[in-house]
Amino acid sequence: MECVRVFTVLLVSCTLIQRTSQDTREKRDTSTLQPRIVTHDGHLVFETGTYRNITFKANEGGYIMLDGENIKTIAETVSAIVTGL
Numbered sequence: 618m619e620c621v622r623v624f625t626v627l628l629v630s631c632t633l634i635q636r637t638s639q640d641t642r643e644k645r646d647t648s649t650l651q652p653r654i655v656t657h658d659g660h661l662v663f664e665t666g667t668y669r670n671i672t673f674k675a676n677e678g679g680y681i682m683l684d685g686e687n688i689k690t691i692a693e694t695v696s697a698i699v700t701g702l
């Protein structure tokens with residue numbers, strides 16, 4: 618009886634481990650639609666997929682900062698300069 622219980626626990630454990638490893642070992646999608654974060658010679662590159670965007674979205678009260686500057690402020694400043702305001 619104890620042997621059956623041990624076998625059942627072992628079987629369930631193996632099933633769970635197999636399922637987990639299958640979930641984490643999905644084949645890597647090398648489609649050009651997929652975005653990438655790559656390093657090259659110490660540089661970090663965020664790369665879009667073909668016809669795809671990279672979007673940083675700030676919710677209420679949040680900011681997206683770049684070197685201590687609010688990106689939205691930078692964009693508004695550039696836009697004002699370009700439109701001559």
Ligand SMILES: *[C@@H]1O[C@H](CO)[C@@H](O)[C@H](O)[C@H]1NC(C)=O
Nearest residue numbers: 665667668669670671672673
């Ligand atoms: C991606 O960016 C382009 C250019 O601004 C825009 O026309 C398009 O709607 C964007 N797509 C998404 C899913 O945000």
